[in-house]
Structure formats: structure tokens, C-alpha cells
Amino acid sequence: MDATLVAVVAVALFFDFTNGFHDTANSIATTVSTRAMSPRAAVAMAAVLNFAGAFVSFEVAATIAKGIVDQEAITLSIVLAGLVGAITWNLVTWFYGLPSSSSHALVGGMLGSAVFASGWDVVQWGGIREKVLVPSLVAPFAGVAIAFVLIFAITWLIAHRSPSRVNRFFRRAQLLSGGFVAFTHGTNDAQKTMGIIALALVASGDLSSDFERPPLWVIVSAALAMAAGTYAGGWRIIRTLGQRIAKIDPPQGFAAQTACAGILWGTAHYGFPVSTTHTISGSVLGAGAIRGFSAVRWGVAGNILLAWIFTIPMAALVGGLMQLVTRVEGGDFIVLALAIAIATAAFVGRRYETRRLAPASA
Secondary structure (H helix, E strand, C coil): CCHHHHHHHHHHHHHHHHHHHHHHHHHHHHHHHCCCCCHHHHHHHHHHHHHHHCCCCCHHHHHHHHCCECHHHCCHHHHHHHHHHHHHHHHHHHHCCCCCCHHHHHHHHHHHHHHHHHCHHHECHHHHHHHHHHHHHHHHHHHHHHHHHHHHHHHHHCCCCCHHHHHHHHHHHHHHHHHHHHHHHHHHHHHHHHHHHHHHHHHHCCCCCCCCCCCHHHHHHHHHHHHHHHHHCCHHHHHHHHHHCECCCHHHHHHHHHHHHHHHHHHHHCCCCCCHHHHHHHHHHHHHHHHCHHHECHHHHHHHHHHHHHHHHHHHHHHHHHHHHHCCCCHHHHHHHHHHHHHHHHHHHHHHHHHHHCCCCC
């Protein structure tokens, strides 16, 4: 590997790490908020299952590598700039506690970098529409509907039972539903980094453009980075998803997690890189709405919606600006230095976040 390729792989794995701690809340927020598990135990479980899920399917990796932009127009500099764009937006939304989509940040960063480098013709609009936009719009609304139907059925079944016994049962059930979300999150999100690294290998000539699956070292390293990021946690977003969108009880948490995991399992096997964040947020809204629409904090939900709307264009803008930087002499190294600075800021912010926001039981 040349130095630029090594740098791209390292930055891609750091993005995978930020994806892990940014999206930890997807699988454990409701489990923690309903006290089904302690925060640290929930994070550890999510990390292990994220790692395991990364080995199940490679359809999403193929979509990211082949279905977003024209492979022939991609260079290592374009991939590097796009990754820094995605990482930057991930960290901005993490700092403000907004559960935005790491998937959309990655797609946006790559689109912006590629368009700034080669123009609009490089974009595979059919793949963007059919594989990214449509599934990502459908997934959160499907989460709302499925979670609402599930909690409606559960409410009917437990109507005359002791609340304490019901809550005790569903806290245990959440160990399964939360674990399933973590597993399918690994199946979906770790694949995206595999796809980006595979795209970089194609650009450098180290991998055939018609590959069927990424090399084993790519699969293992992406799975480990995702698991490590998951274990690092992200308490700001956990609070938003678990407490601020809607106050939920164990049956609602189980319904939300089951709906989300079912959607992620199906989309992963069709190669749709949907947002796990969007999907679980929609599912939490659906489960919380069983108590009436006033039970949902629509102001918080509106802020999340704005983050969704701005993710692709803002990550694209940063990715495009980073691509302009790569054109100057030593530009790749400047962008790499920026990535290192962002990583340092994330480490410092992580320590501050843990001290200020982590529950005492963590």
C-alpha cells in the first residue's frame, strides 16, 4: 500500500469508530432508559453484537462501493476528502446530541467530494434514488407504523395484568430486542465502511472493480472499529433517543426495538444502506404515540428532522471543500492533518462527555 491508501484506510476506520459511538444509542437507548440493563452492560452487549453482525451480509458494502458514484472517476484523494466530510458532520451532530444519520453523512461526504472533483455526471442517480433515498425515507415511517401496531397489540394483551409483572417481563424481553438491534446495526452500518475501503482499493488498483465481497482484513478491521466505537458510547445521543423524544416504558421499548431490528434486517439483505438512526427514531415515536400525540416531544423530534434534512448537503459541502484542499501541493497530507485534529477533538470531547453526562452506574 502507498502512503495515501494507508491514510484513507485509517481515516475510514476512524469514521467507523465515530459511527459506532455516534450510533450506540440506536440499540441501547431504550434499554437503558427503561432500566432493562445498566449503561455499561448495555454498551458491552451492543459492541459484541455489532462485531458479530458485520459478518452476516455484504450487500450494503457492494452498494456503497458500486452504486453511489462512478468507480472509474474515483481517486484516493476523493475518498479521503469525502470521509473527512462525513466525520466532521458526525461529530457536529454528536456534540449537540442530535441522532443524525452516519450513513447519510458518508453518502453526502462522498457525493460532495466526487462532484467537486469531476462534476455531476459522476453521480449514479439511479442508485442514489433506489438504494439510498427511497429506502431511507420509507424506513422511519415504517418504524412509526410497525412500532405503533406492536405496542397497540401488546397493550391489548396486557390490559388486565399487573404493571410490575408486565414491566419485569418486558425488561427481560428487551435484552433480546436490544441485542437484535445491535446485531442488525452491525450488519448494516459496518458494511458502509467496508464499501468505502473497497472503493479505495479499487481506485488504487489493489482490488478488482467487480469484487463480490471485501477482503477478509477489511471485514475484520471494520467490525473491530465499529465495536470499539460502540463500546466508547455516546451519552448525549442516548439521552435524546431514550428520554427526550418520548417517555417510554419497557413494553414500548420492546416494541420500538423489535420494529427497528426487523426493518434493518430486511434492508441489509437487499443492500439498502438505510439509516439506523432514522429507523429507531421513527420506531420510538411510534411506540411513544400510543399514549397520545401529546406524549411525544415534537420540538425534539423537529430538531432531529432538521438534522436529517441537512445531513447529506452539509456533509457534501465539507467533503467538497476538503477535495479542493487536496488539489494544492501536499493537500492530501493537509486533509489528513485535519482528520487527526478532528480525532483529537473527539477524544477530548469524549472524556468531557463521559465525566459530565455518564450516569453514576456507568
